[in-house]
Amino acid sequence: MDYFDIFISILGSAVRLSIPLLFTALAGLFSERAGIFDIGLEGKMLASAFAAACVAYWTGNAWFGLLGGISVSIVFSFVHGFASITNRGNQIVSGVALNFVAAGLTIVLGQAWFRQGGRTGQVPPEGRFSSIVLPGADMMRDVPIIGPLYANVISGNNVLTYIAFLMVPISWWVLYRTRFGLRLRAVGENPGAVDTAGISVAWMRYRSLIVAGFLCGFAGTYLSIAQSAAFINNMSAGKGYIALAALIFAKWKPVPVMLACLLFGFLDAFANFMQGKSLPLIGEVPVQIFQALPYILTCVLLAGFIGTARPPKAGGVPYTKER
């Protein structure tokens, strides 16, 4: 295999690994731009992965699975909203709590329903999102450079992958070109001003959390019934936090979010590829470096060494109407 083929195969796997990050980071984008910190992304992803696998297993329909994943994720969003918007609780504590609840419930319910040590049953093929071969992929394969790129990276993914990339311009359009988006960003920067304009801060924030729950549902569904064929214990494995890191790394902007997710997905794919291999001159590079790199990069960014990351001003602060 020559270097180009290796590169293409890493790139293909990078795209697949970055999809759950992309959905989750976009979810975080909506809630954080509205001023709600969402540490609970991880838990939402896990819970929706479980729900999607269960529903797809029972109904044998992938789209019902997706619907199940989205619904559960939105329910978690509502709990987060109820705690942090309605009751003005600490948003981080609420997120931590939801992560615990999701981690525990998925295993307890999974064991009670399927008796396979926390796994769900194997989802039948028609209950999964399988890969789509785009027209002309086989014909293009022999064209140099573009051919393999088209056949192995762009084609051959499942429908959720294309939806993920479609969500990027849609998110941008919603956030920057609609009245809803303007108000959402305003609520994250200066809720008092939004309130003065006669718009309900609480309802705006709830709506942003519903959008976040909706997007996070896709991420979980992708994990359990697109990337694999069942729910496995703790299958989100910290991806929610990497997505959070990607969101910060992208300075809370939609298109950079996509690039950051692709970068982190690439690091992940590269780490998998490098496992047990050695580089010329350097020797064997420990895979742990690649695993830690997204977090290290984010810290370096936060330190202000790569531009400045300015979070939404009202982020994490519960809004109190009467003073």
Next chain:
Amino acid sequence: MTTASVPLPAWINYGLIPLLNLVLAFFFSGLVVWAIGESPFEALQLLLIGALGRGEGIGFTLFYTTSFIFTGLSVAVAIHAGLFNIGSEGQAYLGGLGAALVALAMDRYVPWYVTMPFAVIGAALFGAACAAIPAWLQAKRGSHIVITTIMFNFIVSSLMNYMLVRVLIVPGKMAPETRTFLPGGQLPKLDWLIAMFGGKIGAAPLNFSFLIALIMCFLVWVLIWRTKLGYEMRTLGISPTAASYAGIRYSKIVMITMLISGGLAGMMALNPVMGASARLQIEFVGGAGFVGIAVSLMGRNHPAGIILAALLFGILYQGGAELSFDMPGITRDMIVVIQGMVILFAGALEYMLRPSIVRLYQQLTGK
């Protein structure tokens, strides 16, 4: 009129409201148990018997309590200065490396009581080191401490993975762990403590670090309420602008607070590493750092409250483990659900009941 500013007597604020929140958390956990077809009351009974029924159960309960006291204190110290240290998990993990290095270096030559002070310092130093960079980033560069400490949990996890798989592993063994410490690197069991109450410790790993935890509770109380530094920390926590006006240096207090907080989290490692398994194992913290957040919240950031809350979570951990033996339908992860519920109701939803209680209180007292 808003109910948020109405003062309530201490017994309602610190007794009744946390208790009601706890009852709610248990109610919803009970619903989960009921939903999977088991009896919640029977489960609760088995849980309590498992945790407190025998000397060995109590020993296990207090063993878990020890870990949670350390992480709870770690979170509480930071909260007093208005900092949310969500990285106790990683700090405890790195603290384990400090404790293990001391134990590995000294266990051949000296008895445990010589090793112990060095191990305490080693664990605290490594824990503090892990908190130092997020603290510096918060103090000097304005990076949000919650985000950076989360990032450090993962960075430490990768680092420890590397250390255990590549560096500290016993050559020829498969398990990523250090060699077993000799008695000179172990903390003695507290069998006499259980025996004092007529029980037998059995296999329970309750060890000397329990006493260290209690001493730390006292020291934290002295620090927060009886020293100038503690006063400055609390001032910063309540009002950063007032602190700045009073000439309290923000970056200095943030650094010191986080180093203390990280050090306390690091000391947690003494309990599992030197007290129980006598070796450094992968992922030995097992979520105790996050439980510390719940413990600190429930204990209202006061050492006395933290001991009680840590005991509660210790009972949950040990009782939950026993419960999963007795009720095959319930896995050990039920504890994680209960923890989540407790954090949700006692932490995030702590003000949910307050308005109605204020109204009820006003009606009853006729104000």
